Amino acid sequence: MLLIHCPYCGELRDEQEYRYAGEAFIQRPGLACTDEQWGDYVFNRTNPKGKTVEQWAHAAGCRKLFVVERNNVTNEIYAVRTFESYKEQA
Amino acid sequence: MKYSWLEVFKAGLSGQKQWPAAWPEVSPKAAYDVIIVGGGGHGLATAYYLARDFPGTRVAVVEKGWIGGGNTGRNTTIVRSNYLWDEATNLYEHSLKLWEGLSADLNFNVMFSQRGVYNLGHTLQDMRDIERRVNANMLNGVDAEVVSAAELKERIPILETGKHVRYPVMGASCQPRAGVARHDAVAWGFARAAAKHGVDIIQNCEVQAMDIEAGQIKGLQTSRGYLKADRVGCVTAGHSSVLATMAGIRLPVESHPLQAFVSEPMKPVLHTVVMSNAVHGYVSQSDKGDLVIGAGIDSYTGYSQRGSPHLIDHCASAMIELFPIFSRVRLNRQWGGIVDVCPDACPIISPIPQVQGLYFNCGWGTGGFKATPGSGHVFAHTIGQDQPHPLALPFHIDRFTTGALIDEHGAAGVAH
Structure with a gap:
């Protein structure tokens, strides 16, 4: 069972309160893209072994989406961050 | 060596200890x-x-x-083919x-046992989907039949088909040629x-x-x-x-953990394979006698080969509702494998x-x-x-x- 800290609620809650929402920061291509680029955007995933940067939604809480940086082999959670914090960093 | 009953007999004369390795250990070329x-x-x-x-x-x-x-x-x-x-x-x-x-x-006994697979339906929509799939299967030359709840009870007496459970069983599809292998x-x-x-x-x-x-x-x-x-x-x-x-x-x-578990070995109790998409679980009994039960994938991706316990809990609850007779069976092992899921x-x-x-x-x-x-x-x-x-x-x-x-x-x- 993963224990995830919600950056909005400020609570450490168990995984069942959350909904996994896939790889984070996938860039949508422009309208002029080719079929290959569109297929790559819709279907292909990096699916790394080790550190992942992924989205979770606090489905049974504040319902907000945020980012979890996790090691998907050991399940260690390195960081939980809001999308805004990445923007500030950039 | 070609495996045969004669070889088993001959090896039996020396306590079944003379078998050569099934395949050689080789160094890469x-x-x-x-x-x-x-x-x-x-x-x-x-x-x-x-x-x-x-x-x-x-x-x-x-x-x-x-x-x-x-x-x-x-x-x-x-093993089944009723897609x-x-x-x-x-x-x-x-x-x-x-x-x-x-x-x-x-020339190797893979213990393929065509004991049939039942896919249960718990809602009217499940039953409509089952009928559609059975028809599609028959058109493709795959053996398939729709089985009523009453008929299911005849065939699998330990299956709970009563009306008082949370998700009553309304019927099933059956593929008789399906089964399990070692x-x-x-x-x-x-x-x-x-x-x-x-x-x-x-x-x-x-x-x-x-x-x-x-x-x-x-x-x-x-x-x-x-x-x-x-x-x-x-x-x-x-x-x-x-x-x-x-x-x-x-x-x-994307890679996800998929969990399964087995019970302690028991005398034969379940002669076929029962699966349910709606309550999510599937069970068969191995030749060793343990119940082999499969759960679903974890929602998150990962390579951790364990998964979260709430999935096991969910699956075990479903199994016990389907088979109340299993409620006091003890589980022996639980594990997770990493499966690559396509969209x-x-x-x-x-x-x-x-x-x-x-x-x-x-x-x-x-x-x-x-x-x-x-x-x-x-x-x-x-x-x-x-x-x-x-x-x-x-x-x-x-x-x-x-x-x-x-x-x-x-x-x-x-x-x-």
């Missing part, structure tokens, strides 16, 4: 025509059919662990037909038969990098040295994306357009075991002839560009 990465059932089957149907091809299987130590040994051993769409049904039915002659073909025996049988046809089976040999020059595969850097090959077939299930990254490509798969719940059996000589057989998700011989057979022909086998053609990786997906998620996917 410098070059092969085809290297199969991944010594699971699918990889070994690919190597076997390549060596058998394309004589003279120098084939090696490289496996980072040991034969039978991967997902082949972690699945719940169910909805023509493309999927044809592929799985091809496989089921190979299963039916597999023990004789391999998963380890499948790996060992294919390994032995492949080795007999000259395949080198190289264990403890992990692929570390791919040597690709000008869009053509040249060889593999492994933990046991460099191996030269013009053609490489990757059959590494949950780790397919790891191999894809070495080739500089991305695949439309359409169908596999990818395909050459890789970006790299000449590179092929992937992956994306089987939660239900690859049933396809082991068929998958190996069509993949071997895809590699051997350098063009997709007709049954593999719809499973080309191009479908994620063209959009011609084979959506088995809603139909026969989910539970395997």
Whole structure:
């Protein structure tokens, strides 16, 4: 069972309160893209072994989406961050 | 040696201690025509059919662990072909037909037991879907029937078919030719038969990098040295994306833990396989006597080979509601395997357009075991002839560009 800290609620809650929402920061291509680029955007995933940067939604809480940086082999959670914090960093 | 009752008798005279190794331990040679990465059932089957149907091809299987130590040994051993769409049904039915002659073909008892598989329906919509799927199956020449709740109770007396449960059983589909097989025996049988046809089976040999020059595969850097090959077939299930990254490509798969568990061994109590998509679980009883129960995948991606306990809890609750008689059965072991799930719940059996000589057989998700011989057979022909086998053609990786997906998620996917 993963224990995830919600950056909005400020609570450490168990995984069942959350909904996994896939790889984070996938860039949508422009309208002029080719079929290959569109297929790559819709279907292909990096699916790394080790550190992942992924989205979770606090489905049974504040319902907000945020980012979890996790090691998907050991399940260690390195960081939980809001999308805004990445923007500030950039 | 050809295994036979006579050999068993002769070995019995010396206490069954004189058996030779099923396949030889070999050191890697410098070059092969085809290297199969991944010594699971699918990889070994690919190597076997390549060596058998394309004589003279120098084939090696490289496996980072040991034969039978991967997902082949972690699945719940169910074999069936009652899928909805023509493309999927044809592929799985091809496989089921190979299963039916597999023990004789391999000269190895894979303990394939056609004890039938029941897919339960719990709602009116479930029953409509079941009728549709049964009709589709019959049109495709696959044995299938709709079974009423009353008939189910006759056939499986320990199944709870009463009205007072949370999700009452309204009926089921049944595929009588479906069943289970001994998963380890499948790996060992294919390994032995492949080795007999000259395949080198190289264990403890992990692929570390791919040597690709000008869009053509040249060889593999492994933990046991460099191996030269013009053609490489990757059959590494949950780790397919790891191999894809070495080739500089991305695949439309995501890896998830899939959990299963077995009970303590018991006397025979369940003679068939029962699956339910709606309450999510499936159960059969192995020849050893333990109940083999499969749960769903964890929602998050990962390679941790354990998964979260609430899935086991959910599945066990469903099992106990379906089979109240199991409520005091103790569980022996629980584990998770890493499965590579495709967006359409169908596999990818395909050459890789970006790299000449590179092929992937992956994306089987939660239900690859049933396809082991068929998958190996069509993949071997895809590699051997350098063009997709007709049954593999719809499973080309191009479908994620063209959009011609084979959506088995809603139909026969989910539970395997």
